[in-house]
Amino acid sequence: MYRYDSYDKTLVLERVEEFRDQVARRLTGALTEEQFRPLRLMNGLYLQLHAYMLRVAIPYGTLSSDQMRKLAHISRRYDKGYGHFTTRQNIQYNWPELEDVPDILAELAEVEMHAIQTSGNVIRNVTTDHFAGVARDEVADPRPYAELIRQWSTLHPEFSFLPRKFKIALTGAEQDRAAIRLHDIGLKLKRREDGDIGFEVIAGGGMGRTPMIGPVIRAHLEPEHLLSYLEAILRVYNQHGRRDNKYKARIKILVHELGTDEFTRQVEAEWARIKDGPLTLPEAEFRRIQAMFAPPPYEATDGSDSRFEKSLAGDTAFAAWVDRNVHAHRAPGHAIVTISLKPHGGIPGDASAQQMEIVADLAERFSFGEIRVSHEQNLILPHVKKSDLYAIWWSLLSFGLGTANAGLLTDIIACPGLDYCSLANARSIPLAQKIASRFDDGERLRNIGDLKIKISGCINACGHHHVGHIGILGVEKKGEELYQLMLGGSGAEDASLARITGRGFSEDGIIDAIETVVDTYLNAREEGEDFLHTYRRLGAEPFKRAIYSGETSK
Amino acid sequence: MTLLNLTGIASGIWVEAPDGSPIPEAAQVIISFKRLMAEGKALLQTSLHLGLQLEPHNALEEVAQYIDALSLIVIEFPVFTDGRGYSQARRLREEFGYKGELRAAGDILPDQARFMERCGFDSLVLAAGVDAETVRAALQHYSFVYQPAADGLVTIPEQRHGTPDRLKVS
Structure with missing residues (x-):
């Protein structure tokens, strides 16, 4: 794992003191909420439906035991005794008091953690494959590069007021566990035919209200040019990304409106200008970081046990x-x-x-x-x-942690929804709980096999409904919570966007509909075929027929 | 309004010459991008010190031919969330080799001053109500930087491994 040196430590401590000063000014009234807002957002502090929410960065999803213990301690001392791990490999605390936040950040700094750039229109916490460094299908370990990106993007003077937030994901494996095609930038380490390793660069993917699968803009980028290439992409986006409409401000809209070819041309032109400058990967620094990600001393065994x-x-x-x-x-x-x-x-x-x-x-x-x-x-x-x-x-x-459901129907991604979030139209958590209750039968779940359900409480798609094998979108219609059913999405290497089946359902109705979809799949599947492949083979029609025909009431 | 000098080269009083009005003689005059495009060639023949007011959408490529004739470029930040001016500043310094004074104006938060300094600005025009002392304090918050920018500071990755080649005096 990466360990801070005195430079990393100093910077994080200075950040804590800066924020302590800002909070003090807010508490005395020297700063209005309006003036304070952009400052707190740069430290991951949101104002939610009922309270402040603090989002703490877990860079590329890696934690030490000491760090995890500190997260537990913080939840107990400053919150209600729990934390929420998010789809961006971060943790959120839902009930901190504003005056405690500087102390929380100081405690985090003790274990080399922070909340820098976990919100705001900045380069967010970089994410990667959670099996990085240990996966069998990995070409190279993406974590040293993720750490380089973390450092380069931290308090970046040019890119701290982007048109919109900016998310980068990396993987070094064949199987995409990091959803790189649904990020503002996705990076995949690949080995070329001549044996050289480089990044495939994807730009302009994303979910939200306009979901897009990002196109490849460069098939092979030599790793030493990673940061200059990222800087070129960000510079084009910072200058030309739309700022007139918040909902069209992500890089995916720029890539889409310019066209992939023109966007790529602009990036390449900027890159040609800066590519051999001071951002060129310093060999010694890369080796320093890489050494910290060396495999631990595994006990030698022949594998039989x-x-x-x-x-x-x-x-x-x-x-x-x-x-x-x-x-x-x-x-x-x-x-x-x-x-x-x-x-x-x-x-x-x-x-x-x-x-x-x-x-x-x-x-x-x-x-x-x-x-x-x-x-x-x-x-x-x-x-x-x-x-x-x-x-x-x-x-x-x-301790309630032994559920055998990884990758199964009840391994549901759900956003916080209307229970916490001020943007939500519908509740997500109770729906996830009811689905799990309906399918609370291990044998049945194993028989159904791989099936990803993803629930978002609004169009912003924090619950990734666009890439659920079964996606559920909460909407509000005439004051009622309604759920739309979507089928056929995938966030993996075979990325696809889920399609809406038809009119929406009540909470009970959507659970019935999911059951109908699952039964339709079980009746139609071929030997060894999972849900997504059956859906792709048959198309939406048989599922729609089963859901909507013969149905007399909601 | 207060003019905050970051690098010591801020150059005092400039007169704005709005589009359509006559250019005052023998003064330091700020003109718009539009006026530079229309009258730039003629203005170059005079002995004026020329300043340019840039809006975030103005194309720097069009300004390139006048770069050496400009002694001041003011980059406008219409709202503090509009970060295009940071890229304009870095490009002027690093791509177009602009050596004159670079000034930020408009909606500027104290905590943005450090980023502006790093992107190559020499001076900030602070709006009424923005306390210059708070800005000065914000400029001092951080001891180190992770990434190279227009200020040429030695970065943390470079400091870890001794003086980088780009800074070695031969």
């Missing part, structure tokens, strides 16, 4: 959990564990202080003190010995 095999054979509940929540690791005898934050009936992405501490302890004992946050709002133990899995599973079970 009789203890693990015995537990697997003797305990079907454990076997079911391993089947869904344990993933292949590049080191023999090791595995990656997904800790589900989607217990049936719970709030997707929420963890109590105690749960955070348990995860921190387990990581310390069994995963070299390292934890990841996935964009699907789960936690990951990236370096686990197979022989430790059974003990880990038992511990997780006792």
Whole structure:
């Protein structure tokens, strides 16, 4: 993991003091709320429906056990004893008091964390594959590059007042677990035929009210030019992105209106001018960062593990959990564990202080003190010995963390919705809970197989409904909450946008409709075919027929 | 309004010459982008010190031929959220080699002054109600920078590994 040196530390501490001063000026009334707003937004502090919300950055979703313990401590001391892990690998606290926020930031700084650029029209916290560095299908580790981007983008003097927020995601793997085609910039490390590694650069993807799958604007970018290329993209966007309409201000609209070719031409022209300047990757600095992401000292094993095999054979509940929540690791005898934050009936992405501490302890004992946050709002133990899995599973079970549903229908992404958010039209969390209750049957869920449900409480799409295999969008119609059903989306390497099926449903109606869609799939699937592939093979029609025909009442 | 001098080269009193009105003689005169486009060639023949008022949408490529004749460029920030002026400033310095005074005017928050300084501005015109002391304090908040900009500061990544080649005196 990356560790701060004295420069990183100083900068974060100076940021804390700057914000402490700003909060003091607000509390005495020297700053009005209107004047304070842009300042607090640069520190991830939102004013929500009921209270302030503080969003803390977890750069590229990586946490140490100490950092996780600090997050638990903060939730207990300054909040209501829980935190919410988000789709951008961050954590949110929903109930902090304004006067406590500088102290919270000071406590975060003690463990090399901050809330810089977790909101505002700036380059946001960079995200990556939550299996980075341990995935079997990885060409190169994206984390050193993510850290370079974190540093370059922090308090960037030119790009702190962009037309709109700006999100960058990276992956180094074949399978896209970071949704890079749905970001303002997506970067994928690939090996070219001649053996050289470079980035495929995607720009202009995004969700929100105008969802777009980003086009590739460069097939191969030498890694040493990463930052100058990003600077060229941002400079074109900062000058020409629309500022007349907030809803058309993201880079996807610029790319779309200029056309990919013209946008790319402008970026390449700017890049040609700056490409060999001071942003060229300094070799020594890259090596310094890369060394901090070296693999931990795994115990050498031949990969066979009789203890693990015995537990697997003797305990079907454990076997079911391993089947869904344990993933292949590049080191023999090791595995990656997904800790589900989607217990049936719970709030997707929420963890109590105690749960955070348990995860921190387990990581310390069994995963070299390292934890990841996935964009699907789960936690990951990236370096686990197979022989430790059974003990880990038992511990997780006792604390409500052992749900065996990774990638299944109840592994739902949901935005905070009308329970917290001032933008929402409808509630998301209770709907997620009711769906989980309706499908609360492990065998049935495993039979249904891979199926991603994503729920947004409004058109801004924080719950990623556009890329749900089943997407649900909450709308408001004549004072009633209504839910629209969408099918066929994917945020992965086979990215596609979900299509709306037809008229919307009440809360109970949408759950019935999901059940009908699932039953239609189960009846129509071919051997080994998951929901998305069945949908793609058959198209929307049979699903629409099943949902809307024969239906007499909502 | 207060003129805050960041780099020591801020050059005092300038007279604005609105479009359509006659150019005052023998003065430091600020003209609009539109006027520069229309009358720039003729104005270059005079002994005037020329200043240019830039709006965020003005194309710098059009200004390029006049760069060496300009002693002041004022970049307007119509609202503090409009960040186009930061890119204009850096491009003027780094792409077009502009050496004269660069001044920011309009809606400027104290906490933006540091970013402006880094993008190559020499002076800020502070609106009424913006306290110059608060701005000066904001300029001092940070000891280090992560990224290169128009100010040429040594960045954190560079400091970690000794003096970079670009700053070595041969």
